[in-house]
Amino acid sequence: MDNDFINKWKSQVKKGTLSFIVLNAISKKELYGYEVIEIIKKSTDIEVAEGTLYPLMNRLKKEGLTTSKWVEQESGIPRKYYMLTDKGKKDLMRMREYWKQLEKSINKITNNEI
Amino acid sequence: MKFKEIKFEDINAQRVYENYINNIKNVTKQLEKSDRLEVLMEFNSHIYESLQSKKDKSELAALLDSIDKLGSPEKVLKPLIAEKSLEKATKSFNPLEILKALLLNIGNGLSYIVFFLLYLSLGTFLFLIFAKLFNNNVGMYYRDNKFQALGYVKGAEYYEVLGNMFIPTMLMVAIGLYILITSLLKLKKAIVT
Numbered sequence: 193m194d195n196d197f198i199n200k201w202k203s204q205v206k207k208g209t210l211s212f213i214v215l216n217a218i219s220k221k222e223l224y225g226y227e228v229i230e231i232i233k234k235s236t237d238i239e240v241a242e243g244t245l246y247p248l249m250n251r252l253k254k255e256g257l258t259t260s261k262w263v264e265q266e267s268g269i270p271r272k273y274y275m276l277t278d279k280g281k282k283d284l285m286r287m288r289e290y291w292k293q294l295e296k297s298i299n300k301i302t303n304n305e306i
Numbered sequence: 307m308k309f310k311e312i313k314f315e316d317i318n319a320q321r322v323y324e325n326y327i328n329n330i331k332n333v334t335k336q337l338e339k340s341d342r343l344e345v346l347m348e349f350n351s352h353i354y355e356s357l358q359s360k361k362d363k364s365e366l367a368a369l370l371d372s373i374d375k376l377g378s379p380e381k382v383l384k385p386l387i388a389e390k391s392l393e394k395a396t397k398s399f400n401p402l403e404i405l406k407a408l409l410l411n412i413g414n415g416l417s418y419i420v421f422f423l424l425y426l427s428l429g430t431f432l433f434l435i436f437a438k439l440f441n442n443n444v445g446m447y448y449r450d451n452k453f454q455a456l457g458y459v460k461g462a463e464y465y466e467v468l469g470n471m472f473i474p475t476m477l478m479v480a481i482g483l484y485i486l487i488t489s490l491l492k493l494k495k496a497i498v499t
Contacts, residue, residue, distance in 0.1 A: 220388075224351070224355070224381040225348060225351065225352055225355075226351070226352050226355035227355075229352075234422055241375070241376065241377030241380030241381070242352070242375045242376045242377065242381070243349070243376040243378075243381075243383070244377065244382045246345070246348055246349070246352075246382070246383075246386065247382065247385045247386035247389075249382065250386055250389075251389075253446050262307045262347075267354065268310045269310055269312065269350060269351055269354045270307060270347070270351065271351055271355070272347070272348055272351060
């Protein structure tokens with residue numbers, strides 16, 4: 193199958209950018225888990241097993257980039273909201289800068305300027 | 307914060323749901339209580355919210371859809387469990403827990419394989435202690451004032467140097483090595499994460 197390579201490559205790119213996407217998503221306002229997934233699905237075509245988001249959220253929290261809080265709901269089933277910490281905001285800025293640089297370099301290469 | 311079950315009108319949906327919840331509980335058994343509750347509540351909330359957005363479907367169809375997309379707990383929670391169990395094991399200094407946690411982490415990098423092998427090498431010293439109990443010839447052998455072997459070597463030119471101190475010495479070495487490796491493992495975790 194000639195698409196095998198491309199599919200693998202795509203899934204690697206998605207995996208590699210997922211934390212960047214998640215951090216961007218919660219940078220505008222605090223979101224609960226399901227919302228994060230909905231936003232990712234709407235704004236990208238990423239199809240990850242939705243459950244894998246939670247280990248990722250846990251890691252971001254452990255790295256000190258995000259915090260979370262449980263908020264009671266009328267249904268009795270609380271939502272866990274995620275938000276960026278100050279460190280998370282700073283790190284996201286640096287990640288965005290890096291992303292822009294990367295974009296430029298990729299554009300150069302794909303336009304045969306090198 | 308407490309875990310509250312979702313109630314379904316459809317019995318079959320209820321069964322599928324309870325099955326999935328039990329599955330999560332089973333997979334997270336080795337985590338600490340607070341982590342277990344956290345994971346359970348988070349997945350429960352996810353299921354609940356996704357059901358709210360699928361009101362047009364039947365309960366069962368919506369639930370199956372939601373669970374399918376979440377993925378099986380065994381698979382999606384694996385990285386989380388590997389990480390958490392190592393955290394817990396290095397806190398407790400419990401050798402069995404550490405071995406288990408290392409096994410879970412073997413896929414996460416070569417260094418864990420090295421740690422695993424180091425832990426296994428600890429077993430050698432413990433084995434020597436047992437060997438000494440059954441065969442008094444086991445010992446630390448020298449030849450011409452140079453270390454030759456741990457164990458049992460035949461030949462007049464070899465001589466044993468530890469005597470009755472063999473078992474206490476092996477025990478001390480094993481304990482020392484154990485503390486050293488576990489501390490290194492802790493240090494590694496502290497640097498990486």
